[in-house]
Amino acid sequence: MKARSVSATAVISVGVFTLAGCGGASSPEGSVGEYAKDGSFTTVINADPGNLHPLITNLTSTQIVNAYSYDSLIDIDAQTRTVRPYLAESWREEGNTLKFVLKKGVTCADGTSFTAQTAADDINWVMDPENASPLRGSTVPSSTVASADGDELTVTTAEPAPFLLSRIGSMRLPCAATLEDPASIRSSSNGTGLFKVTEVVPNDHITMERRDGYHLESER
Numbered sequence: 755m756k757a758r759s760v761s762a763t764a765v766i767s768v769g770v771f772t773l774a775g776c777g778g779a780s781s782p783e784g785s786v787g788e789y790a791k792d793g794s795f796t797t798v799i800n801a802d803p804g805n806l807h808p809l810i811t812n813l814t815s816t817q818i819v820n821a822y823s824y825d826s827l828i829d830i831d832a833q834t835r836t837v838r839p840y841l842a843e844s845w846r847e848e849g850n851t852l853k854f855v856l857k858k859g860v861t862c863a864d865g866t867s868f869t870a871q872t873a874a875d876d877i878n879w880v881m882d883p884e885n886a887s888p889l890r891g892s893t894v895p896s897s898t899v900a901s902a903d904g905d906e907l908t909v910t911t912a913e914p915a916p917f918l919l920s921r922i923g924s925m926r927l928p929c930a931a932t933l934e935d936p937a938s939i940r941s942s943s944n945g946t947g948l949f950k951v952t953e954v955v956p957n958d959h960i961t962m963e964r965r966d967g968y969h970l971e972s973e974r
Contacts, residue, residue, distance in 0.1 A: 763794035764962040766819055768802050802957045805940050808926040809880055812888045820926045824945035827854050828923035854907040861967050862929035863950045870902035876927045893921050
């Protein structure tokens with residue numbers, strides 16, 4: 755399989771759930787054909803995603819959209835379930851506590867830095883009842899507290915929580931400005947991901963463009 759090149763534009767349409775990609779058809783053996791470089795691709799979701807803020811919704815259609823604009827602390831291989839570094843370069847579990855060491859130099863779509871403090875603020879924002887995040891008590895256990903010290907993020911629960919690493923590590927994490935003004939990304943995006951939202955037409959389509967300065971591009 756050849757190395758994957760990155761498309762410049764993505765269009766997500768609302769309709770019957772199918773997937774359309776650039777390049778040749780798969781062979782009978784299932785090998786992947788050529789990938790387009792500086793081209794575009796379209797994928798289709800089966801429902802309008804609504805509010806695009808990743809901490810305000812848990813709709814499947816919204817999660818699909820946000821996967822292009824927001825990164826997570828870890829990546830879990832869908833087939834092997836192997837846990838791999840993503841925003842975090844390493845992690846360890848100590849009882850009811852997770853400690854992540856974040857990679858340096860990660861930037862957001864608005865040009866700001868994404869740090870361990872940003873990640874801690876995201877998790878604590880979810881835990882604030884006033885924000886009414888549907889992730890509180892589901893993705894993030896209801897007794898969770900997060901803190902940061904330099905590049906290290908610490909996440910602790912008052913009692914044992916099953917699958918804590920995958921739950922916390924797989925969260926799509928937005929950048930600092932989105933917590934101060936959640937409405938700013940209702941129909942937009944501000945994350946560390948490769949794409950940024952440029953247009954939203956409700957019940958029709960969402961257009962994204964590849965952004966410059968993506969820190970993790972060579973590691974994906």
